[in-house]
Amino acid sequence: MNAPVHHQTLVTPEKPKALAAGQFKVTARDVDVFYGDKHAIRKLSIDIPDRAVSAFIGPSGCGKSTFLRCINRMNDTIPTCRVTGDIKVDKNDIYDPKIDVVQLRAKVGMVFQKPNPFPKSIYENVAYGPRIHGLAASKTELDEIVEKSLRKAGLWEEVKDRLQHPGTGLSGGQQQRLCIARAIAVNPEVILMDEPCSALDPIATARIEELIDELRQNYCIVIVTHSMQQAARVSQLTAFFHLGTLVEYGDTDEMFTAPQEKRTQDYITGRFG
């Protein structure tokens, strides 16, 4: 029942290992995205497996962030944006008018390019989601969720003595991990990361990458990155976007050693982009 619909880039002799192993969490068929008159994504189809990291790479303006933002309907906040085609999370069409976008976003969390902690305390930042979704019945329960989330994000030891301090007072890398803790506090199943390390130094980046690798055990993670090294380090699957189309999608190892497409090879060897 999970047989992937054949997609041009998936027609390889043997199915990518990661694709064969996992169950598909997110599936997209013939997705087109328009910003006003601009055709940002053309006929995109992709199957994203659960419990793995999928990286979207490609030059700026290729549509990778746009597609990422379609998966939790963050593009709804842009008035001129129009999405057609099918995107399913757990086989539920997320653009179905009956779907509650609030529920969808609780299930599909997002971490942004620039750390954007709320101007509240560290504790309140993490407690924000559980509070609005009513996930904790008591203060003790909320405390537990906050601690668990901060631990999962690898931030607990650094902030446990100053939970009441403002989240904006942390360093950039800590702020980004706080945003990850905030996202996982509502028990999402998918975590979307839009260039989560582009505003961080190499040490903070390494810390986040380790974290992504740990989180892969429990979540379906999709990460947009401009760093090919990062894609190679953290992801099991890589998708290469160019000019609004998905050029190639497959195992990260194969992609970086033996890409099927000439354009992919040119991009990852630095010939353009």
Added chain:
Amino acid sequence: MFVWTVLLIVLMAAIAYWAGRTRAAGLVTAGGPRLHSLPSYHGLFTAAGAMIGGLALAIAGALAFGGQSVATPVAAVVGAGIGAAPLYAKSSLDFRARNNFERIVLVLLICCSGVAILTTIGIVFSVLFETLVFFRSVSPIEFLFGTHWSPTGTPPSFGLIPLLAGTLLITVIAILVAGPLGLLSAIYMAEYASPHLRSVLKPILEILAGIPTVVLGFFAALTVAPLIRGSGEAMGFSVASESALAAGLVMGMMIVPLISSLSDDIINAVPQSLRDGSYAMGATKSETIKKVVLPAALPGIVSAFMLAISRAVGETMIVVMAAGLAANLTANPLAAVTTITVQIATLLVGDQEFDSPKTLSAFALGFVLFFFTLVLNYIALRIVQKYREQYD
């Protein structure tokens, strides 16, 4: 003679500019060293000398011979010449006319801001000294804590409390009206209204801010007050024809645009990334506004409110017309009250003797008013600073 003097100084400056420029330009020889400053800077520098010298001697001449004397324009021309000549002589290839001219501009800028600051200080001190003169005839204790105000009575009594209470009552009514109206309309405009609707709504609200307060005043006195009186009496309340409620309501309408326009700008300044972060957590729009946008905008909103309060406290025309002159000490919004500003206005209308306690009490009231708004501004500033440390 005044017009002539001004024209002559401008003419002299123009001549000095031309002369300085020409001389500097003439210094350059083909293939020789270049000028340090462009010729126009030499011209400007010389012209500045002519201006300063001309103005100085013209003022001196006017003081010595009287403004109507022919000596004044003559002095202006002589002064301009004296001012410009040494600067004209200074110009040479490596003379730094550009830097020197900029120093003159800097001094000019300092003088301008100095005038504003000195004027403020001057007003404060003149009010303070007159207040001290007033306190020679009326004790400060009686003034600050007295509960009876009747400056024209025999004997006159100068108790501030009823005026202060009236001012506070009307201000509180105004804020109760304008606070929710202004803030909620700002939230609507900033977060919900389409850009097109917003571009129509905001100017309309700002037109409300542009209505002269004297118009709002007679609107309050002739339309709102009778309306309140009529509907109040229909419900069995006794309402004074000039009530605090009427004045407060209209004053509230006056400050709605101030609050809504400032708050709208402040809410718009909250970074979109915070809203995105909240939406991405599955928060709805109103949750995002309540829990993320408004807390982030709070310091700015508080200062908008404080500004609005200062405006309400200092407002005169509306209360003169709609609130009445009766210095009643009451918290009843349906009664007639009077405010500090109304009393200052009535004390100083008509013929005055400047040394009677009645006139001088206006200065004391003015000083209280000034102190009041100063404290409000200080509180606003502190709140903004406190939250800015936490939030940015």
